[in-house]
Amino acid sequence: MSNDVQGTVATGFDEVHTEFSAVVAEENGESGAQLAAFVDGRLVVDLWAGAQVTGDTLTGLLSSTKGAATVVVALLVQDGMIDLDRPVAVYWPEFAAAGKAAITLRQVLTNQSGVIGVDGGFTIAELCDDRVIAQRVAGQRPFFRPGAAKGYGGFVTFAILDAVIRRVMDSSIQDLFEERIGDPYDIDVFLGLPAAVDKRYLPVLPWLATPEQEAAFEANSPGPHSIAAISYNINAPDFTPGDVLALSNNPALRANGPASMGAVGSARGLATMYAATISTVNGRPPLLKPDTLAEFTTIQSTAPDLVRGAGAPYLVGFEAKGLQYPFLAANAFGHSGAGGSDAFADPHSALSYGYTRRRAAFGFDAPENERLAAALSRAAQRAILA
Structure with a gap:
């Protein structure tokens, strides 16, 4: 399969090409994958x-x-x-219902709000629209005491933030992403995929597993009314992990781009986006100033997550990639996706990374990301020392 790899790598990044070729052969077969990376605003891997x-x-x-x-x-x-330490209800009064008046934006963004889903779950049609998700969440009581624990809000976190932003800015997360990030930096990530671009979309394929793997997955899966099931909407009637992975294949969801899980993009787009947060990209200055980066890339809690377990440390909105991948700097930040995508930026090395795979990763986890990111980090360090 290595002969099927296309694209380019910069001088000194041949190791990344070799590792990607091995991953394609071992993990993805004919279904395919993409890998892209920037160093100091320069595209060095595009495969x-x-x-x-x-x-x-x-x-x-x-x-x-x-x-x-x-x-x-x-x-x-x-x-x-907006102010991270102000209550959500200051901006969105309806959110104060059912014991949520004191929950802050920071608590929502760091998975400490207790608002991780809704009783009875969402229909797929409801998941297609952040405004509908927000309406359901407004009346929902938290599933644990805010501030007392961590619990990942799989589908609701950024519907809450979107409701706040709509009241402050009279605009949505989706529109602001396109206006301030996607369009000016020429980034192939879409929170709301235009109809004219939809022809470039390839459907996510279901994961492949042996009968033994499937049996083990079922045996270790949370019950349909557990806290993890609520976060991933498995508490909804007839909603399965396969439905989670196939959400992007729903045309209505792609068109609306719900801000917690509805984006469509490429590895190059993800890597470009993260590069733009820390470096000059396409002649435009970095999106985030040093103080903003410091605020959003400070570890908030290393306590185990009630939904995702011990291996899910969080910054503010971002995953703590410096704890997930110890070869990165402490303030590295990014976010993975259940299908196997991953992306991050490392401000210390001015490195950004984006990876997608067309076939969903078995069990929601794509371990090849660590291999690829490690190879990239080694190549980037050699480039710095050269």
Whole structure:
């Protein structure tokens, strides 16, 4: 399969090409993947492989969407338009119902709000629209005491932030992403995929597993009314993990781009977006100022997450990639997606990374990201020392 790899790498990054070729052969077969990376605002890796896959192919990003939405929130904090430590209800009064009056934006963004889903779950039609998600969440009581624990809000976190932003800015996360990030920096990530671009979308394929793997997955899956099931909407009637992975294949969801899991993009688009947060890209200055980066990339809690477990440390809106991948700096930040996508920026090395795979990763986890990111980090360090 390594002969199917297409694209380019800069001088000194051949190791990344070799590792990607091995991943394609071992993990993805004919279904394909993309890998892209920047160093100091320069594209140094742009690779893809697989039937129908090109460097411009778009696929569903699921929770990697949260990284894009967090950049929008960070820009508004940077502009002084919202304050992380003010209660959500100050901006969105309806949210105060059912014991939520004191919950702050920071608690929502760091998974400490207790608002991780809704009783009875959402229909797929409801998940297609952040405004509908927000209406359901407004009356929901938290599933744990705010501030007392951490619990990942798979589908609701950025619907809450979107409701706040709509009241402050009279605009949505989706529109602000396009106006301030996607369009000016020429980024192939879409929170709301235009109909004219939809032809570039390749559907996410279901994961492949042996009967033994499927049996083990079922045996270890949370019950349908557990806290993890609530976060991933498995408490909804007839909603399965396969439905989670296939959400991006729903045309209505792609068109609306819900800000917690509805983005569509490419590896190059993800890497460009993260590069733009820390470096000059396409002749434009970095999106985030040093103080904003410091605010959003400070570890908030290393306590185990009630939904995702011990291996999910959080910054503000972002995953703590410096704890997930110890070869990165402490303030590295990004977000992965259940299908296997991942993306991050490391301000210390001016490195950014984006990865997508067309076939969903078994069990929501794509371990090849660590291999690829490690190879990239080694190559970037050699480039710095050269």
